[in-house]
Amino acid sequence: MTDSGLPHGSVRDVLDDLRTQLPEHLLITDPTQLRTYECDGLTSHRVTPALVVLADTVEQIVATVRACARRRVPFVARGSGTGLSGGALPHADGVLIVTSRLRTLHSIRREDQRAVGDPGVINLAVSKAANPEGYYFAPDPSSQQICSIGGNVAENSGGAHCLKYGFTSGHVLALDVVTPAGEQVTLGTEAPDAPGYDLLGAFVGSEGTLGIATRATLRLTRLPEEVRTILAGFATIDQAGAATSAIIAAGIVPAAIEIMDALAIEAAEKAVSCGYPAGAGAVLVVELDGSALEVAHEYAAVEAICLETGCFEFRMATDAFERAEIWKGRKSAFAAVGRISPDYIVQDGVVPRTSLSAVLHRMGEISAEKGVRVANVFHAGDGNLHPLVLFDASEPGATERAEEVSGMILDLCIEHGGSITGEHGVGLDKARYMPRMFDADDLDSMQLIRCAFDPAGIANPGKIYPTPRLCGERPRIRQGSHPLAADGVEVF
Amino acid sequence: MTDSGLPHGSVRDVLDDLRTQLPEHLLITDPTQLRTYECDGLTSHRVTPALVVLADTVEQIVATVRACARRRVPFVARGSGTGLSGGALPHADGVLIVTSRLRTLHSIRREDQRAVGDPGVINLAVSKAANPEGYYFAPDPSSQQICSIGGNVAENSGGAHCLKYGFTSGHVLALDVVTPAGEQVTLGTEAPDAPGYDLLGAFVGSEGTLGIATRATLRLTRLPEEVRTILAGFATIDQAGAATSAIIAAGIVPAAIEIMDALAIEAAEKAVSCGYPAGAGAVLVVELDGSALEVAHEYAAVEAICLETGCFEFRMATDAFERAEIWKGRKSAFAAVGRISPDYIVQDGVVPRTSLSAVLHRMGEISAEKGVRVANVFHAGDGNLHPLVLFDASEPGATERAEEVSGMILDLCIEHGGSITGEHGVGLDKARYMPRMFDADDLDSMQLIRCAFDPAGIANPGKIYPTPRLCGERPRIRQGSHPLAADGVEVF
Incomplete structure (x- = not known):
């Protein structure tokens, strides 16, 4: 039985507990310093946490979560804080656990294409380390130069190349996790199709509500023999859309297909002078990768399709510099909009x-x-x-x-x-939009998982799901709507 | 609060309930007929169910599960019954729900490469229907001519081509599910990276312990432009293994790489005269698929590698008949062993x-x-x-x-x-082997999910996990081993 109805304890008690276990310099309580952590990439929302713990070791994360569990105090994990949906927004009466100092990349295993690293390891650092071995880490959020693997796991991050390579969930093989009760478990295995429930899949993308990942085993992807990056200018966005549909319909799966409209092009030009085709109503960025033969073949097909659908300029990057130039406009687009x-x-x-x-x-x-x-x-x-x-x-x-x-x-x-x-x-x-996308039964079935892992509701409360239901309520038995309620029979 | 400690009810009561809702001919109670369902592909274990329900509609599945939930009677779902681990073995005091009559393939959507079908749809039927559109369903268990999509989902089935294409979990986008409480929920969406917990991933491969899938939205895969099937004979299995390693190390991902040793070859030859190289200590079957250019390129590389690693006979299927001949030996191997x-x-x-x-x-x-x-x-x-x-x-x-x-x-x-x-x-x-692979904490975290969905423990009990713990026990609080127990503090 849970006792979720009890009031939550005080961060002061958690701090007292932690002072006996963690060095003082890892415990941030100064109001000015605390304010540094008041938001993540969703800057429209700001909340100052009551306490910040800068973890240097997995044991310190475990100790902090256990102290929170013991006192029923909410905690929020934060990696690099680049998330755009407020997943790492602190709780005013809670503890913010910062994992970004845990950034050891333990191994790059060429023989079986795996990397093992801490949650604070930077996304791009994995690819840099794997590069000499001929591999890279495929998920590529725009923030990949600073975002962390722990954050990628929490948010199931994607990027431009997820079209071909899929989201983070397809590139994580196993995770060591601290549950909201402070227990350490391993989810997933390196074997294909591990037996038992695939809790790894449920954990990836759970946005810190099921616990904190403390170590990740990642799948590395082989560097392609060849990459061709194409920039195509169209008069209208409809034409660019038609080209996209025709490329996919031709059975080509480019590594990426991106469209920017006139307003986005204008912003990017003002910010980074990326040299996109003048007067374009839309540009299409297509990246093909794979074996040289395959890429050459696909390139010819993409060129023909673009010309057929009305492209007035078709350009290929001939070296790494030109490739970076094409991507610069696209990758800077969000920030560039500040110019207009x-x-x-x-x-x-x-x-x-x-x-x-x-x-x-x-x-x-x-x-x-x-x-x-x-x-x-x-x-x-x-x-x-x-x-x-x-x-x-x-x-x-x-x-x-x-x-x-x-x-x-x-x-x-x-x-x-x-x-x-x-x-x-x-x-x-977007928690408030969830009920528009899912009906009450669907949300309840997700809530069952949250309650199973976190009956006290201390792991990143308020995120993902709107008004969290108290776990003791047993969401499945609802008056009127429950199929068995009509019989007047209590089922469980 | 759950009351899992209460005794389970009687199948007789369930039958009385169902007689008011289902046509009599769908309710099997005759002992001789019941015995037809006593095992699945794991023929070493046989249990006669107390009642078999042949569902013709989703509503009948829902009605049966609700009747079981109301009476706390165990139920087991069964598709074609081809599973090899006893996942569909009946419960002696329970209801076996047969989904194989629900076999409508509702749609094949060329425009977004999806198929939507009932749980009883045969695996190969999806590919046959998608074929004229240029697509197929990639997961290919050896039993694909008779196994059902519902069973594939329950067992997260694979096959020879999963090396390149992955298991069933990678090819299911959404499922309608009846939970063990009899509620109907939809898991997954067709959007990439759906928000909320990925319960679809946890459901696929849950072997009937989290509910019954009643409709599946599947991802279709484009038929490759070319397929080349290679048979290579080696003197020893070590050589065949070395060839495999070298092929993968060369960055080639064949659709399939299969090895058979001398004893398996002997059996296959006796059973189906597949014409494998005489005197081979091992054969390697390699299938390459993709664009014609790519396949030709990879074929040359595989040929060079096989010759370098000591292959004494290298043969390619030149048409569909020869391709089928090569696969015949491999696919018949299990049954063929009966010859020796x-x-x-x-x-x-x-x-x-x-x-x-x-x-x-x-x-x-x-x-x-x-x-x-x-x-x-x-x-x-x-x-x-x-x-x-x-x-x-x-x-x-x-x-x-x-x-x-x-x-x-x-x-x-x-x-x-x-x-x-x-x-x-x-x-x-293999339930008894689970504790050798997972420690108690890991098993407990899986058990949390089961208890959340099925607190009464009626959905396929005894499968996957050894001695199921009573859900009321709250597995996370264990005397001695729980991290917080030492403090003498009760956490939840």
């Missing part, structure tokens, strides 16, 4: 690729109706939209209008059978 | 590919020490062994010796960091 708008919301939604055109049209209409500019940058290959909703917070009512448009875009994604997040996670930001 | 031994155990274990050679040597020693012949057929590419332990049950002590050798092989897999099952599942057969 004082404020903006980065939205993240998914639609089935087959609905892309209809959704883009409707977004244009919404933008016009509400008088709110929307720049579009997206992973076209898998229908993952990143609309940038532009506004000026100093203008009365503008923030509210931008938020309204941003919400309407998510509703549009749901209407078309898509999702409220492609790769940024739910976090705090 | 009256009885045999099909074992299924995994070792890291890098340990393959050491494990095969040790298996040879075990075989010699115990005087038990072991034929080897395996998915060499991913280290998935299928040793066939041969014996004659009429010989005193032979069965016990074969079982001992079979168990020793699994221990050997665990010792080398592998797994007790590659693709056949744990079922009843």
